[in-house]
Amino acid sequence: MGNARALVKRRKAIRNIRKITRTMELIATSRFKKAMDRAAEAAAYTRKINEIVADLSQSDLTFSHPLLEQPAETKNVTLLILTSNRGLCGGYNGGVLRKANAELKKMKSEGLDVTVDASGKRGISSLKFEGTSIETEFTQFEDKPSFEEVNEIADRYLADFVAGRTHRLVVAYQSFQSAARQSPVVETILPFGDLASNETSASGVDYEFLPSSEEILAEIVPAAFKARFFKCFLDAGVGEQIARMVAMKSATENADDMIKDLSMKYNRARQTQITSELSEIIGGAAALE
Amino acid sequence: MIAATEIRLVLVTPETTLLDQPVKGLRFPLFDGQIGVLPGRAPLVGRLGSGALKIDTDSGSETYFIDGGFAQIKGTVVTLLTNKAILASEIDASAAETDLQAALALVPTDDAGFAEKDQALARSRAMKNLGGR
Numbered sequence: 001m002g003n004a005r006a007l008v009k010r011r012k013a014i015r016n017i018r019k020i021t022r023t024m025e026l027i028a029t030s031r032f033k034k035a036m037d038r039a040a041e042a043a044a045y046t047r048k049i050n051e052i053v054a055d056l057s058q059s060d061l062t063f064s065h066p067l068l069e070q071p072a073e074t075k076n077v078t079l080l081i082l083t084s085n086r087g088l089c090g091g092y093n094g095g096v097l098r099k100a101n102a103e104l105k106k107m108k109s110e111g112l113d114v115t116v117d118a119s120g121k122r123g124i125s126s127l128k129f130e131g132t133s134i135e136t137e138f139t140q141f142e143d144k145p146s147f148e149e150v151n152e153i154a155d156r157y158l159a160d161f162v163a164g165r166t167h168r169l170v171v172a173y174q175s176f177q178s179a180a181r182q183s184p185v186v187e188t189i190l191p192f193g194d195l196a197s198n199e200t201s202a203s204g205v206d207y208e209f210l211p212s213s214e215e216i217l218a219e220i221v222p223a224a225f226k227a228r229f230f231k232c233f234l235d236a237g238v239g240e241q242i243a244r245m246v247a248m249k250s251a252t253e254n255a256d257d258m259i260k261d262l263s264m265k266y267n268r269a270r271q272t273q274i275t276s277e278l279s280e281i282i283g284g285a286a287a288l289e
Numbered sequence: 290m291i292a293a294t295e296i297r298l299v300l301v302t303p304e305t306t307l308l309d310q311p312v313k314g315l316r317f318p319l320f321d322g323q324i325g326v327l328p329g330r331a332p333l334v335g336r337l338g339s340g341a342l343k344i345d346t347d348s349g350s351e352t353y354f355i356d357g358g359f360a361q362i363k364g365t366v367v368t369l370l371t372n373k374a375i376l377a378s379e380i381d382a383s384a385a386e387t388d389l390q391a392a393l394a395l396v397p398t399d400d401a402g403f404a405e406k407d408q409a410l411a412r413s414r415a416m417k418n419l420g421g422r
Contacts, residue, residue: 045303211321216336219336227303
């Protein structure tokens with residue numbers, strides 16, 4: 001009987017785990033939808049910014065702004081790594097960290113002075129385990145990063161960059177291409193690169209610029225940077241939920257398989273037991289005759 | 290060409306599109322003072338200040354607090370890009386007062402600090418005034 005009992009116990013435990021993974025899958029699905037909606041809504045802001053930039057570019061204006069220019073020397077580099085606070089999301093954190101570590105190694109071999117900032121408990125503990133010293137840790141970002149929180153960090157990086165304390169800002173995160181396709185990437189977001197490189201073409205409208213196109217440009221570059229920076233966080237949030245959804249889906253399926261397998265083993269064990277008991281009884285009865 | 294008779298207001302923050310509706314007219318703060326926009330306004334791109342955004346619609350008027358950003362007027366569409374937009378009735382006046390006191394207590398030492406203080410003052414004052422109502 002011992003064997004069959006043990007199997008029942010094991011099956012029960014797996015059923016419980018299945019319940020948990022199934023629930024987590026459902027939660028991740030709903031969170032993913034919400035995060036996705038947020039990301040889609042946030043895209044409107046970026047689109048509008050691009051539109052204004054395109055409009056600015058048609059007025060006689062050279063795009064020069066401290067954020068757009070590569071500093072004369074590149075020595076201090078900041079690497080920001082966006083990971084999740086919670087685990088059980090498959091290869092999400094592993095992927096981002098692998099990419100980030102490769103980048104870190106490369107930058108160090110180039111003789112750069114790298115400052116590492118990390119968001120997410122998972123990434124922080126993994127980096128600490130590897131002996132990477134982390135300058136700033138953020139753990140406040142869950143699946144709904146608010147612009148205000150992200151903005152604070154963006155402001156700090158902007159100030160560092162303008163003051164020349166950082167010469168380059170690199171972000172490692174899970175970029176979102178489509179619901180079925182995300183990949184960990186390492187992106188340089190400061191210096192900002194080419195602001196005017198976007199598909200929106202100028203509208204040909206003759207605008208009145210208040211106060212002037214130069215001043216609008218001076219303001220819009222940081223705004224565009226902040227929007228892009230915020231998008232990194234949003235993408236990371238969406239990526240985390242998708243990764244969790246997929247991981248939990250396969251966990252649930254595996255649990256299903258195991259339950260099936262265990263049920264079969266249990267039934268067999270029970271049948272064997274019944275058979276052996278029967279033959280014992282028959283044997284006993286035969287002995288009495 | 291027939292003169293435009295209505296305008297469409299699109300209020301966008303980095304997180305979401307708050308408003309996208311036809312309005313009769315609106316007033317909002319530019320960097321140096323209030324501007325009013327009625328149908329048929331010439332195209333404009335401007336920098337926003339902190340203060341009250343007042344919207345007149347068919348069903349009455351609404352007031353929002355907006356905090357910096359950009360305005361774009363193109364054809365019949367007015368787009369306001371702002372970091373923060375709060376409905377005036379949802380502003381916490383006492384929190385704004387605390388912010389104002391904190392801003393007043395700032396002792397800037399350089400140009401950036403002074404600019405920051407001015408901005409913080411303008412923001413918290415506007416918020417306090419709106420929230421008090």
